[in-house]
Amino acid sequence: MPLISLGEIKILTLFLVVLFRYVFLASVAFSLFYVVRRESWRFKKIQQKFPVGKDYRREILYSLSTSVIFTFVGWLVFMTPVKEYTRAYFTIRQHGVGYFVFSIVLILVVHDAYFYWTHRGMHHPAVFKWFHRVHHLSVNPSPWAAMAFHPLEAIVEAGIIIVWYFFSLFIRWPLLCF
Numbered sequence: 001m002p003l004i005s006l007g008e009i010k011i012l013t014l015f016l017v018v019l020f021r022y023v024f025l026a027s028v029a030f031s032l033f034y035v036v037r038r039e040s041w042r043f044k045k046i047q048q049k050f051p052v053g054k055d056y057r058r059e060i061l062y063s064l065s066t067s068v069i070f071t072f073v074g075w076l077v078f079m080t081p082v083k084e085y086t087r088a089y090f091t092i093r094q095h096g097v098g099y100f101v102f103s104i105v106l107i108l109v110v111h112d113a114y115f116y117w118t119h120r121g122m123h124h125p126a127v128f129k130w131f132h133r134v135h136h137l138s139v140n141p142s143p144w145a146a147m148a149f150h151p152l153e154a155i156v157e158a159g160i161i162i163v164w165y166f167f168s169l170f171i172r173w174p175l176l177c178f
């Protein structure tokens with residue numbers, strides 16, 4: 001019996017892709033703006049101070065937790081029988097190139113609207129503390145804050161993957177743009 005199953009390899013790969021995207025983009029921005037050009041580009045910062053160690057630690061820990069949640073929702077939608085209930089399609093030929101290009105524009109609009117309304121909803125005083133306060137603890141955000149969400153907010157954010165599949169979308173496109 002193999003040490004690790006194919007399903008586990010797929011989940012691990014998905015997690016590493018989510019994690020790599022975060023670590024790569026954040027570390028490039030951090031290296032450039034916070035290390036190499038720290039002093040010469042300081043004037044470009046809105047706040048002249050830099051975050052301190054506990055801020056970086058909080059941002060990274062919450063971003064790691066978000067990576068796990070994004071992986072779980074991605075696994076649920078793309079790698080379990082749930083996939084059969086979506087309108088995802090698997091070859092561009094199925095709906096043609098015209099629809100494929102249109103769907104890219106469509107999903108950008110849908111994603112933007114989803115982000116706007118959920119963000120606005122999470123600022124409602126009844127839920128702010130539970131969902132969105134963690135994100136706004138970064139009052140002087142570093143690049144490591146990119147995915148620093150409370151787990152409940154991370155679930156809401158990942159919900160866009162489920163919303164996408166109410167529309168007919170080429171299966172690989174949302175994965176790339178997300």
Ligand SMILES: [Zn+2]
Nearest residue numbers: 119123132136
């Ligand atoms: Zn906000």
